[in-house]
Amino acid sequence: MSQSPSAPLPAEIRATRPLTVVVAACTRRRPKMLERLLGSYAALEVPENVTPIFLVVENDETARSTEVIAAFEDKLPGPLHAVLETVPGIPMARNRGLVEAAALGADLVLYVDDDETVAPDWLTEIVAAWRGGTAELIGGPVRLTEPQAPLSGPQKTVFDGMVKRFATKEARAVDRMKAGQADRVTVVTNNWLCDMRLVRDLGLRFDEALQFTGGSDTKFFRDARAKGVETGWAPAAIVYETVPPERLTLPYQYTRGRDQSATSFGQKVAEGKWASAATSILILLPLKALSLVLIALSLPVTRSYGLVSLFRQAGWIAGRLTRLFGRASKLYVKTTGN
Structure with missing residues (x-):
């Protein structure tokens, strides 16, 4: 006899219960960017009643980031785990992260990208958004930082345009959430919190048919909404994306x-x-x-x-x-x- 999915936790329990939070990132052949991300984890504030566990899912034929990861094993405010997913594709790596998060006993799993860094209060703010509301899939803003390499004039023009575009998207998300239009704010994995009930009880996964196309996180969002999952936005949970110069064209x-x-x-x-x-x-x-x-x-x-x-x-x-x-x-x- 199949078991019915559990209901979302009541607000009074969400507000105070101890949480195991897995902070995950997928990576592939970007050791310098991964190093910057892990460095930002080292400065994270850890909110009360939260036990963080950090997870790196390397998507490659062989592990290439072992030295980078090993350098941070004793520097983060929680244990650091690394796994290798050899089947190529972002949804494959993301799903491997969900499997590992479940094995680690996660209540919440968070995703950021390997080309990002997180603000020191990012974990505090995004967990507070979960504790203070009823949403089970929550996103937050992404802001751009300039690459360390000098930019040409045309690259700087594109970068400035992208900064304004990201700022417009961020403001639009806030306005839509205030207007009660959560369904119009797509939550994707560049700044993402997911209640593990969605994975454990509702069976949500990233669509592996979208192996190289992108869009598996957008489809996850749509699938969650179709199952009645409430989604939300944490406007103060900021991550910063470093744009590779080759994208600035x-x-x-x-x-x-x-x-x-x-x-x-x-x-x-x-x-x-x-x-x-x-x-x-x-x-x-x-x-x-x-x-x-x-x-x-x-x-x-x-x-x-x-x-x-x-x-x-x-x-x-x-x-x-x-x-x-x-x-x-x-x-x-x-x-x-x-």
């Missing part, structure tokens, strides 16, 4: 917009959401094309932000059109950064 912005659009459209079709897929082609596509013209005309005013938006928008249009003819995204076949 307009062609890369176009490619990223194209591949994300193609993946989104492909998921709608795969899930049988024909009305949504048709709307995105018949209605949104012409509107996006009109918006592209308006963005181009506003460039003298919007400058770097408008330039990045122009190439992202063009990528969105191209992604929808190319996916109609069967082209799938391969966004994460190649690793960028070090």
